[in-house]
Amino acid sequence: MLPSISLLALGLASASSTLAATAGSFVESGDTLVSAMMMFLGNEEKVYILDKAEGNPAQVKGHPAWGSVWDIKTQQSTVMDVRSNVFCASGMHLPNGSYVTFGGNGAIGRGGEIGSVRNPWGNGAWDAEYQDFDGSKAIRILNPCTSQDNFASTKCQWFDDASLLSMQKQRWYSTAEPLADGTMVLIGGFVNGGYINRNYPNRDPEFSGGAAENTYEFYPANGRGVQPVQFLIKTSGLNAYAHAFLLSSGKMLVQANVSTSMSYFFLTLVLQANDFPVIWDYNTNTETPLPDIPGNVVRVYPASGAVAMLPLTPANNWNPTILFCGGSDMPDEAWGNYANPAIDTWKYPASRDCQRLTPEPAGGSVPAYESDDDMLEGRTMGQFIILPDGKMLVINGGLNGTAGYATATGQTANYGDMPFGMSLASGPIGTPAIYDPNAPKGSRWSNAGLGTSNIARLYHSSAILLPDGSVFVAGSNPNVDVNTTTIFPTEYRSEIFYPPYFGASTRPTPSGVPKSISYGGNSFDITIPASSYTGSANHAAGNTTVALVRGGFTTHAMNMGQRYLQLNNTFTVNAGGTITLHVAQAPNPNVLQPGPALLFVNVNGIPSVGTLVIVGNGRMGIQPTAPPSILPASVLLDTAKGSGDGSASTSPGGGAQGGNSNGAMGAHTGAIVGGVVGAIAVIGLLGALLGIFLARRRRTANAAPASHSTSYTMAAGGQGMAMGDAVLAGGPHRGMRSSDSSAFVPLQHGNSSDAWHGSTADLTGGYKDKDEMDVASGRMMSMDYDPYAASSPRVTTPVQHRY
Numbered sequence: 001m002l003p004s005i006s007l008l009a010l011g012l013a014s015a016s017s018t019l020a021a022t023a024g025s026f027v028e029s030g031d032t033l034v035s036a037m038m039m040f041l042g043n044e045e046k047v048y049i050l051d052k053a054e055g056n057p058a059q060v061k062g063h064p065a066w067g068s069v070w071d072i073k074t075q076q077s078t079v080m081d082v083r084s085n086v087f088c089a090s091g092m093h094l095p096n097g098s099y100v101t102f103g104g105n106g107a108i109g110r111g112g113e114i115g116s117v118r119n120p121w122g123n124g125a126w127d128a129e130y131q132d133f134d135g136s137k138a139i140r141i142l143n144p145c146t147s148q149d150n151f152a153s154t155k156c157q158w159f160d161d162a163s164l165l166s167m168q169k170q171r172w173y174s175t176a177e178p179l180a181d182g183t184m185v186l187i188g189g190f191v192n193g194g195y196i197n198r199n200y201p202n203r204d205p206e207f208s209g210g211a212a213e214n215t216y217e218f219y220p221a222n223g224r225g226v227q228p229v230q231f232l233i234k235t236s237g238l239n240a241y242a243h244a245f246l247l248s249s250g251k252m253l254v255q256a257n258v259s260t261s262m263s264y265f266f267l268t269l270v271l272q273a274n275d276f277p278v279i280w281d282y283n284t285n286t287e288t289p290l291p292d293i294p295g296n297v298v299r300v301y302p303a304s305g306a307v308a309m310l311p312l313t314p315a316n317n318w319n320p321t322i323l324f325c326g327g328s329d330m331p332d333e334a335w336g337n338y339a340n341p342a343i344d345t346w347k348y349p350a351s352r353d354c355q356r357l358t359p360e361p362a363g364g365s366v367p368a369y370e371s372d373d374d375m376l377e378g379r380t381m382g383q384f385i386i387l388p389d390g391k392m393l394v395i396n397g398g399l400n401g402t403a404g405y406a407t408a409t410g411q412t413a414n415y416g417d418m419p420f421g422m423s424l425a426s427g428p429i430g431t432p433a434i435y436d437p438n439a440p441k442g443s444r445w446s447n448a449g450l451g452t453s454n455i456a457r458l459y460h461s462s463a464i465l466l467p468d469g470s471v472f473v474a475g476s477n478p479n480v481d482v483n484t485t486t487i488f489p490t491e492y493r494s495e496i497f498y499p500p501y502f503g504a505s506t507r508p509t510p511s512g513v514p515k516s517i518s519y520g521g522n523s524f525d526i527t528i529p530a531s532s533y534t535g536s537a538n539h540a541a542g543n544t545t546v547a548l549v550r551g552g553f554t555t556h557a558m559n560m561g562q563r564y565l566q567l568n569n570t571f572t573v574n575a576g577g578t579i580t581l582h583v584a585q586a587p588n589p590n591v592l593q594p595g596p597a598l599l600f601v602n603v604n605g606i607p608s609v610g611t612l613v614i615v616g617n618g619r620m621g622i623q624p625t626a627p628p629s630i631l632p633a634s635v636l637l638d639t640a641k642g643s644g645d646g647s648a649s650t651s652p653g654g655g656a657q658g659g660n661s662n663g664a665m666g667a668h669t670g671a672i673v674g675g676v677v678g679a680i681a682v683i684g685l686l687g688a689l690l691g692i693f694l695a696r697r698r699r700t701a702n703a704a705p706a707s708h709s710t711s712y713t714m715a716a717g718g719q720g721m722a723m724g725d726a727v728l729a730g731g732p733h734r735g736m737r738s739s740d741s742s743a744f745v746p747l748q749h750g751n752s753s754d755a756w757h758g759s760t761a762d763l764t765g766g767y768k769d770k771d772e773m774d775v776a777s778g779r780m781m782s783m784d785y786d787p788y789a790a791s792s793p794r795v796t797t798p799v800q801h802r803y
């Protein structure tokens with residue numbers, strides 16, 4: 001059987017089976033083997049899952065596993081070996097569709113103890129039982145593979161070897177955001193620490209005695225060093241996993257604590273007035289303060305609000321607006337320090353407040369936060385999943401408290417007295433809600449028709465959009481190590497949530513979707529058969545959108561890199577009800593950085609199954625750009641109708657003498673001709689990239705998930721909560737304590753800025769691949785060190801002492 005045919009068959013099978021799913025329902029979807037702290041969609045078949053190094057029963061290479069891959073079709077997971085401790089890393093896609101994760105924690109052993117072999121400066125280098133290496137500087141790369149591949153082959157496995165590739169600084173809870181050239185900015189993080197990024201009182205906000213890394217660096221570094229970030233110093237304490245979004249201008253919005261900044265310290269694509277990018281500039285480290293978030297509501301970890309960019313559409317001229325919902329307004333002293341919070345957080349209601357910010361308003365007006373509709377309930381650790389139809393699902397999280405875990409707080413000294421074990425949150429929320437950015441104010445939130453999960457998804461849970469438009473939900477483990485007997489246990493069960501459009505009897509089945517999208521240049525056509533919709537073809541055509549959706553890298557209630565971009569389009573309604581969409585390429589790489597995305601076609605609000613595409617040329621570097629696509633005028637045809645309800649496909653008139661309701665009728669095909677200039681030819685070449693992983697299929701075998709009885713009550717949606725400052729007043733306040741959680745290594749270390757295990761690879765030239773693009777194989781090559789290249793000096797046997 002030809003691979004392409006089998007892939008098509010698989011796609012059709014999964015599309016039809018998902019159509020049978022009940023809209024609004026949660027359905028259990030198998031055991032993830034490791035607890036899904038982090039996930040990303042690798043391709044149309046696989047979700048890659050990462051956990052911290054801990055005592056999971058699933059084993060790989062003789063030690064507990066903390067990586068796995070879940071197959072969408074079979075709902076089976078397979079363990080994967082990850083060498084270093086990927087505990088609370090950041091992650092991002094690469095322009096070629098691979099993924100990379102950054103940093104983590106030192107090596108940890110049972111119970112979160114420091115690994116048995118220590119670095120001279122105190123943290124774990126390796127652990128004899130769990131066999132994890134220090135991941136605090138790690139850069140790990142994964143090339144997504146499919147069931148056609150041999151998963152045992154090196155190219156399908158994690159590359160994770162800090163002796164060859166690593167960051168310049170230790171970063172735990174850092175943020176990764178790509179620039180327009182596909183390179184990454186890595187922002188902030190702890191060196192070590194835990195709950196929040198400060199000692200108390202906070203006399204040393206820049207360094208916190210060596211525990212804070214308030215700097216940024218690049219991947220690949222290409223010789224560029226580490227720079228301080230004044231904004232992170234200003235927001236010291238609540239600046240881990242800062243929210244960062246590249247904006248249209250090339251500046252980056254950075255948000256932490258209650259502060260906001262526009263940073264302009266990166267390689268930047270500068271746009272001219274017509275949005276046609278022409279200037280690439282390396283700017284110096286400048287930051288412009290924007291207003292504070294109103295109401296003292298903190299959105300970063302561990303307050304962990306849901307934060308995402310609203311869909312970028314032609315109607316909003318692809319100008320980013322960021323939505324911040326929930327989190328916590330705990331007062332300053334309640335946040336405590338590295339060790340733990342000063343109060344019993346599980347009694348403190350999470351915020352339901354939402355704010356919108358357009359950092360670069362049209363017309364140059366002054367950016368300001370705008371109060372948006374409150375969520376239906378307060379939520380910490382809720383996360384936004386941007387759905388293919390442009391609505392935003394908030395899912396997971398709890399009613400009270402914060403992210404993080406601890407064995408004590410300033411008010412509860414003994415672990416045995418902690419009512420929720422190590423969890424600092426309570427009241428898991430089982431019901432998601434959907435926000436409609438285009439609905440009038442006052443009616444944007446709804447949970448009507450949405451089911452309730454009975455699985456608590458609290459700290460270290462995650463969720464990601466799947467190609468069929470459903471949402472994969474997994475993880476939750478507010479515990480230092482595996483604990484299946486505590487109230488909020490280590491969770492291995494996954495679920496799929498089916499959004500309301502799964503209630504549609506017909507979903508669009510577009511054809512002609514390209515494998516890649518360029519920045520400007522020739523438009524392309526997508527065909528929608530009449531069987532994709534019902535009713536008037538003119539109405540359906542006018543109510544069709546084409547969207548690129550990037551689900552991002554999910555961890556800690558964030559989906560780093562998540563973006564939704566609606567491509568501009570016009571259409572031609574044909575006799576018989578077939579609709580030809582004329583679709584513009586993406587506007588520019590500031591608006592959607594190069595890399596993978598799912599392309600969906602929505603007809604009358606119902607999305608197709610998404611197709612994986614690569615946006616840009618598949619390589620790091622300045623992206624080819626061209627003037628905006630010029631689209632032919634739309635052509636209507638009154639008599640055409642859809643046949644999606646199974647009835648006859650066309651009206652008897654057939655369109656020959658069909659009257660057009662507007663003046664755009666006539667010889668419409670002629671309108672396509674002309675005007676398209678400066679196209680970039682990247683499309684054919686990129687198709688090959690997606691097809692490189694064709695090998696034999698490997699079956700996985702897994703134990704059935706253990707049965708589990710729920711010992712907590714799930715909150716359904718819509719529960720109101722009074723704000724609870726009163727919590728602070730009551731109870732004995734024991735003040736700040738020094739770090740005592742075994743998960744968090746002591747703060748007093750040696751010099752953490754030494755050049756220990758910095759990469760020995762010369763990223764600027766030493767390990768260059770033989771070609772940037774191997775035309776024969778269609779394989780894209782990295783511009784920097786490529787660990788998967790056959791000629792690379794990859795170390796396959798861990799050298800414990802060097803690592």
Ligand SMILES: *[C@@H]1O[C@H](CO)[C@@H](O)[C@H](O)[C@H]1NC(C)=O
Nearest residue numbers: 235236237238257258332335
């Ligand atoms: C958050 O920022 C406010 C305002 O700058 C500051 O007073 C407070 O100490 C910060 N909170 C923490 C926990 O760092």
Ligand SMILES: *[C@@H]1O[C@H](CO)[C@@H](O)[C@H](O)[C@H]1NC(C)=O
Nearest residue numbers: 314315317568569570630631
């Ligand atoms: C979308 O395309 C239409 C038709 O060509 C054009 O008039 C409009 O300006 C485009 N919108 C944007 C935001 O470029």
Ligand SMILES: *[C@@H]1O[C@H](CO)[C@@H](O)[C@H](O)[C@H]1NC(C)=O
Nearest residue numbers: 420421422482483485486487
């Ligand atoms: C699991 O959690 C419970 C309750 O917090 C605790 O008593 C028990 O010791 C924990 N088990 C392990 C293995 O840590």
Ligand SMILES: *[C@@H]1O[C@H](CO)[C@@H](O)[C@H](O)[C@H]1NC(C)=O
Nearest residue numbers: 346347348349400426427724
């Ligand atoms: C959440 O906090 C409120 C206010 O302190 C309290 O009344 C409620 O019981 C808490 N909910 C849970 C699930 O603990």
Ligand SMILES: *[C@@H]1O[C@H](CO)[C@@H](O)[C@H](O)[C@H]1NC(C)=O
Nearest residue numbers: 539542543544603604605606
């Ligand atoms: C598109 O279709 C949906 C579903 O029928 C409908 O709610 C919406 O109003 C339509 N939009 C337009 C612009 O016709």
Ligand SMILES: *[C@@H]1O[C@H](CO)[C@@H](O)[C@H](O)[C@H]1NC(C)=O
Nearest residue numbers: 096098143780782786787788
């Ligand atoms: C994608 O790029 C990365 C880094 O630039 C490289 O290591 C990896 O091998 C590339 N993937 C493929 C499939 O070529």
Ligand SMILES: [Cu+2]
Nearest residue numbers: 087088460556
């Ligand atoms: Cu974490």
